[in-house]
Amino acid sequence: MQCSGCGKDSVVSDSEGGEFYCSNCGLVAGQGYDYSMHWYGEEGTSYAQTSFTKANKGLGTIDPNDLPRHKGMEVSEEEKIERNFETALPALRVVWGLWQVPIHIREECAIRYRKIIRKGITHGRNSYAMAIAATFLVCEEYGITRNTEEMAKTMNLSHIAVAKCLKAIGKQP
Numbered sequence: 001m002q003c004s005g006c007g008k009d010s011v012v013s014d015s016e017g018g019e020f021y022c023s024n025c026g027l028v029a030g031q032g033y034d035y036s037m038h039w040y041g042e043e044g045t046s047y048a049q050t051s052f053t054k055a056n057k058g059l060g061t062i063d064p065n066d067l068p069r070h071k072g073m074e075v076s077e078e079e080k081i082e083r084n085f086e087t088a089l090p091a092l093r094v095v096w097g098l099w100q101v102p103i104h105i106r107e108e109c110a111i112r113y114r115k116i117i118r119k120g121i122t123h124g125r126n127s128y129a130m131a132i133a134a135t136f137l138v139c140e141e142y143g144i145t146r147n148t149e150e151m152a153k154t155m156n157l158s159h160i161a162v163a164k165c166l167k168a169i170g171k172q173p
Contacts, residue, residue, distance in 0.1 A: 003027060052110035053092075053103075084117045085110075091131040098154060099146055101135060109138045121168050128155050133165035 002009050005027035013020050021028045092113060096106050113134045116122060122130050132151050139146050152162045 053106050081114060081117050085114055088113060088127045091127040095131045095135050105138055105142055109135050112138055116169060125165055126161055129157055129161040129165045132162050133169055
């Protein structure tokens with residue numbers, strides 16, 4: 001491809017930035033496709049990246065007619081956990097946004113919250129208080145200090161509710 005700035009045949013693509021640029025004069029010739037958003041499997045098959053911070057880990061849509069609860073069958077434990085996580089996800093996102101939690105720590109918080117659900121600690125507790133407690137503990141492990149009192153006040157919760165959630169999570173093995 002020929003550069004419109006210097007006229008030389010030295011336009012190359014940058015796979016990370018998704019741009020075409022001239023290696024001779026540095027002129028950005030245009031934008032291409034950003035391949036970093038997908039994972040590629042065999043024979044060029046692409047897959048969207050999964051994330052623990054998404055409901056169903058971002059794996060797509062499930063046909064509601066195929067779910068057991070619509071056929072009179074019992075709902076699996078994994079479905080219960082995922083449904084509980086879906087209701088808690090907005091609370092987690094609010095906490096992460098207010099605390100400006102980095103993405104890698106958000107992933108760890110989502111994993112930790114799913115473990116907390118599996119242990120049955122979330123039953124009967126405020127999802128915002130649980131989100132604050134789970135995020136606080138993970139941030140603490142990464143050496144990031146946060147103030148639960150301040151966050152509880154911001155979310156119109158009592159500090160005692162958050163402290164009880166922290167205590168319940170801390171008691172579990």
